[in-house]
Amino acid sequence: MRRFGLVFSVVAAFSLAAGCGGGESGGGEDTGGGGGEAETQAALVLDVGGLGDQSFNDSAYAGLQRANEDFGTGEEYLESSAPTDYVNNLTQLSDNGFSPIFAVGFLMTDALTEVAPQYPDTNFAIVDSVVEGQPNVASLVFREQEGSYLAGVAAGLMTQEETEFTNEDLVVGFLGGQESDLIAKFEAGYVAGVESVCSECEVLVQYAGTTPEAFNDPARGSEIARQQRGQGADIIYHAAGATGAGLFDVATEENFFAIGVDADQAQLVPDAPILTSVVKRVDNAVYDAIEQANNGEFPGGEVVEFGLKDGGLSLAPFGEYDDLVPQEVKDQIAEAEQGIIDGEIEVPDTPQ
Structure with missing residues (x-):
């Protein structure tokens, strides 16, 4: 369901209960942010899964909220229930005078490539893709393979440890959402990380589907998690949006480790055995672009890239499982991170 209007409750932005819009706003009135009324009025077009995906949509919205608190730039968003909504949502926000408008995903x-030239005075940004040749579009991309490599190092080392969540099979899993070049970057980094510390390990790889719905299918996530668990996997990393909720359910039921994505998902699903998460700072990317727009410095026409070196990605703390992770494992992860930052480790961005 699409929603258009101010969001008056921010409590659920990172929970399963999220997704409630407020009343209609008439196009960008001040939402009570700390910066007061701003000339810049930002908005998001969320991808399938919407708010409450505990993933990139929620992270983008958190960046929008933070910008509103600091600059008073609004908290407008539209949810996309299907890809057929993209052009209409982008057009609707453009017609209502919002700028910058973020295409989250x-x-x-293709939708932004179609819409952006029709509104040359509107600033747009897209997350996780590049729109070529549009001076009013900023392309915000990430080196997802770098954070995924660290997740792979953690999985490859921890599957060799004796814990209540691991076995002796040396099998770990990867659960992807839609088959795509983007999610292949997560897979490539993860597999390379596992293999760098555990040459005997087997990495099971499976995707939820070939359409956008693959990011919003927890039942399919559960099915794949059970299959991989049945093949011996004791740690499964997902890059599947809301589909990953199915992994968390199965990990809880069958007592094995999951690795989250985009946000520190252990904080969002505290009852699940989530070892760590690859945190992708979509929130920072959205916030920075809004701040630049507010200062008259919007990076239109540019590709802005985020990786480990500039804090665009990180591995979340082990939280309640910290005592189960030996110091030598933590040290090896830290060494791998520094090696990537220093350019000593080159992480593949396509599966080998």
Whole structure:
């Protein structure tokens, strides 16, 4: 369901209960942010899964909220229930005078390529893709393979440890959402990380589907998690949006480790055995672009890239499982991170 209007409750932005819009706003009135009324009025077009995906949509919205608190730039958003909504949502926000408008997800590349030239005075940004040749579009991309490599190092080392969540099979899993070049970057980094510390390990790889719905299918996530668990996997990393909720359910039921994505998902699903998460700072990317727009410095026409070196990605703390992770494992992860930052480790961005 699409929603258009101010969001008056921010409590659920990172929970399963999220997704409630407020009343209609008439196009960008001040939402009570600390910066007061701003000339810049930002808005998001969320991808399938919407708010409450505990993933990139929620992270983008958190960046929008933070910008509103600091600059008073609004908290408007539209949810996309299907790819057919993209053009209409982008057009609706453009017609209502919002700028910058964020297309949250690579699936909106074609839609934004169509809409942006029709509104040359509106600033747009797209997350996880590049729109070529549009001076009013900023392309915000990440080196997802770098954070995924660290997740792979953690999985490859921890599957060799004796804990209540691991076995002796040396099998770990990867659960992807839609088959795509973007999610292949997560897979490539993860597999390379596992293999760098555990040459005997087997990495099971499976995707939820070939359409955008693959990011919003927890039942399919559960099915794949059970299959991989049945093949011996004791740690499964997902890059599947809301589909990953199914992994967390199965990990809880069958007592094995999951690795989250985009946000520190252990904080969002505290009852699940989530070892760590690859935190992708979509929130920072959105916030920075809004701040630049507010200062008259919007990076239109540019590709802005985020990786480990500039804090665009990180591995979340081990939280309640910290005592189960030996210091030598933590040290090896830290060494791998520094090696990537220093350019000593080159992480593949396509599966080998």
